[in-house]
Amino acid sequence: QVQLVESGGGVVQPGRSLRLSCAASGFTFSSYGMHWVRQAPGKGLEWVAVVSYDGSKKYYADSVKGRFTISRDNSKNTLSLQMNSLRAEDTAVYHCARDSLMFRGVSPFVWGQGTLVTVSS
Amino acid sequence: QTVVTQEPSFSVSPGGTVTLTCGLSSGSVSASYFPSWYQQAPGQAPRTLIYSTNTRSSGVPDRFSGSILGNKAALTITGAQADDESDYYCVLYMGSGICVFGGGTKLTVL
Numbered sequence A: 001q002v003q004l005v006e007s008g009g010g011v012v013q014p015g016r017s018l019r020l021s022c023a024a025s026g027f028t029f030s031s032y033g034m035h036w037v038r039q040a041p042g043k044g045l046e047w048v049a050v051v052s053y054d055g056s057k058k059y060y061a062d063s064v065k066g067r068f069t070i071s072r073d074n075s076k077n078t079l080s081l082q083m084n085s086l087r088a089e090d091t092a093v094y095h096c097a098r099d100s101l102m103f104r105g106v107s108p109f110v111w112g113q114g115t116l117v118t119v120s121s
Numbered sequence B: 001q002t003v004v005t006q007e008p009s010f011s012v013s014p015g016g017t018v019t020l021t022c023g024l025s026s027g028s029v030s031a032s033y034f035p036s037w038y039q040q041a042p043g044q045a046p047r048t049l050i051y052s053t054n055t056r057s058s059g060v061p062d063r064f065s066g067s068i069l070g071n072k073a074a075l076t077i078t079g080a081q082a083d084d085e086s087d088y089y090c091v092l093y094m095g096s097g098i099c100v101f102g103g104g105t106k107l108t109v110l
Helices: none
Strands: A003-007 A010-012 A018-025 A032-039 A045-051 A058-060 A068-073 A078-083 A092-102 A108-111 A115-119 B009-012 B017-024 B036-040 B047-051 B064-069 B072-078 B086-095 B098-101 B105-109
Touching: A003 A092, A018 A032, A018 A092, A018 A115, A032 A068, A032 A078, A032 A108, A045 A068, A045 A078, A045 A092, A045 B086, A045 B098, A058 A068, A078 A092, A092 B047, A108 B036, A108 B047, B009 B017, B017 B086, B017 B105, B047 B064, B072 B086
Parallel strands: A010 A115, B009 B105
Antiparallel strands: A003 A018, A018 A078, A032 A045, A032 A092, A045 A058, A068 A078, A092 A108, A092 A115, B017 B072, B036 B047, B036 B086, B064 B072, B086 B098, B086 B105
16 A cells, blocks of 8 residues: 655754655655645644655745755655754654645645654754 | 635534635635645544545545635535544645645534
8 A cells, every 4th residue: 555654853953954754655656746744733734845756846835945955766765855954943743745646746645644853952 | 925724613513514615815716726635633644535626535435525616625524423523724736836735624523
């Protein structure tokens, strides 16, 4: 079955970096856009970034643009999120998600369970 | 910056029908926004109910349906059950690769 498993979360000091990974299985990874979505404690869902099926296009929310980088390795069925210059407001559970449509990046569809990132001194 | 709007809270009686909406602070929602709907229980990952306006995700009961009503996307729950009590989120594709979530609706069944 389709499965997404995130890893890499933890506690990090403000201004430092962290890299999240998402291992995908059960579908043709190279045919789908992939998203990162986060949820701060007690808050709603916030879309973070998307990468196209072939990795050629990447788009970001204004809140993370210039600090976060999304990437993928289709040979390893892996999605990544490099997070630099972390701030307290980046504290959240980060979910990776497969898109709903092949070769598109229009809406998250299949979700991982998420990994918690806590930015604190 | 366009904001995606949802009712903060809604209440429905068991067996009743409720329609949650997903709008824009400026403009109308259409199918080209690929509206999707998610249900999220506390401490759980979101579950996709509806995508591309009205396509039901596998395993989702047919009492959940999606549509465009007027200038908004809508999620209708027919015959509400106690375990429908949850948070519901919509997301819209704004074009140029950008997606935006609504603030979510807390649905109470009582």
